[in-house]
Amino acid sequence: MEPRRPNESAGSAWEDAGFIASWDEGTDREKSIREMQMKTVVFMLPQPKDQPLRLLDLGAGYGALAAAVLADRPSARAVCLDGSEEMIKLGRERSAGLGGRMEFVRGPLDSAGWLKLIPGPFDAVISARALHHLTHEERRRLFRDVHGLIRPGGCFINADSFKPGSEALRGMYRRTRKRWVDPPAGDAAPETPQGARLPHGAHYNGLMEDELGWLRAAGFHDVDVFWKFTNYATYGGFR
Ligand SMILES: C[S@@+](CC[C@H](N)C(=O)[O-])C[C@H]1O[C@@H](n2cnc3c(N)ncnc32)[C@H](O)[C@@H]1O
Numbered sequence: 675m676e677p678r679r680p681n682e683s684a685g686s687a688w689e690d691a692g693f694i695a696s697w698d699e700g701t702d703r704e705k706s707i708r709e710m711q712m713k714t715v716v717f718m719l720p721q722p723k724d725q726p727l728r729l730l731d732l733g734a735g736y737g738a739l740a741a742a743v744l745a746d747r748p749s750a751r752a753v754c755l756d757g758s759e760e761m762i763k764l765g766r767e768r769s770a771g772l773g774g775r776m777e778f779v780r781g782p783l784d785s786a787g788w789l790k791l792i793p794g795p796f797d798a799v800i801s802a803r804a805l806h807h808l809t810h811e812e813r814r815r816l817f818r819d820v821h822g823l824i825r826p827g828g829c830f831i832n833a834d835s836f837k838p839g840s841e842a843l844r845g846m847y848r849r850t851r852k853r854w855v856d857p858p859a860g861d862a863a864p865e866t867p868q869g870a871r872l873p874h875g876a877h878y879n880g881l882m883e884d885e886l887g888w889l890r891a892a893g894f895h896d897v898d899v900f901w902k903f904t905n906y907a908t909y910g911g912f913r
């Protein structure tokens with residue numbers, strides 16, 4: 675059965691500067707994985723490198739993914755949407771030197787209301803490690819919304835984790851990632867079960883074949899997994 679959102683205000687930890695700092699630390703230990711995952715987003719954008727692009731980064735946090743694209747494409751501009759005021763505050767501070775090329779908007783992705791906050795169209799919609807916080811139903815709706823926002827020739831690329839196809843794979847992926855990170859993580863590293871009540875919002879990862887099917891059903895073509903390591907992936911499609 676599809677996991678459903680519990681009756682709770684999810685994600686409040688993303689308003690806590692201490693939690694964000696400890697998340698950043700964990701992310702930093704996985705730097706070698708995250709870099710490949712995010713660079714795949716940057717390099718898979720189909721437009722010529724000097725074309726002025728308008729990007730939308732969903733669940734952008736302080737805008738790390740959008741910043742990576744802007745560093746590669748000097749004529750690109752980005753709108754970063756996130757639900758956390760604290761993340762947006764950090765993002766505005768960190769992007770102060772970008773001369774207004776990065777704009778932050780606060781809004782919730784788990785309801786269709788976010789579309790009213792962000793006038794399209796965009797050349798690319800991108801996201802990193804955020805959309806697993808949406809239920810499957812919410813993510814399917816979001817994929818359709820996103821398709822409607824993208825100009826023909828554009829793309830949607832999501833760098834996120836997905837649900838392993840079996841418990842055996844879950845264990846092997848987890849062990850492999852723990853050995854990969856620097857320094858290697860001990861057994862105490864916490865696991866994040868599907869739909870569990872976590873301080874930073876429940877996780878609703880989908881099987882990769884479902885995620886790809888939802889993208890195709892939303893209207894995207896050339897849908898594929900562009901990069902994958904254990905159950906981390908960068909996947910998407912084109913309009
Ligand atoms: C793990 S962080 C990733 C941030 C950023 N994309 C990155 O990779 O650095 C997840 C982000 O998703 C945002 N988020 C989670 N659920 C959300 C929702 N329902 N609506 C809007 N933002 C949400 C959180 O506020 C947080 O900034």
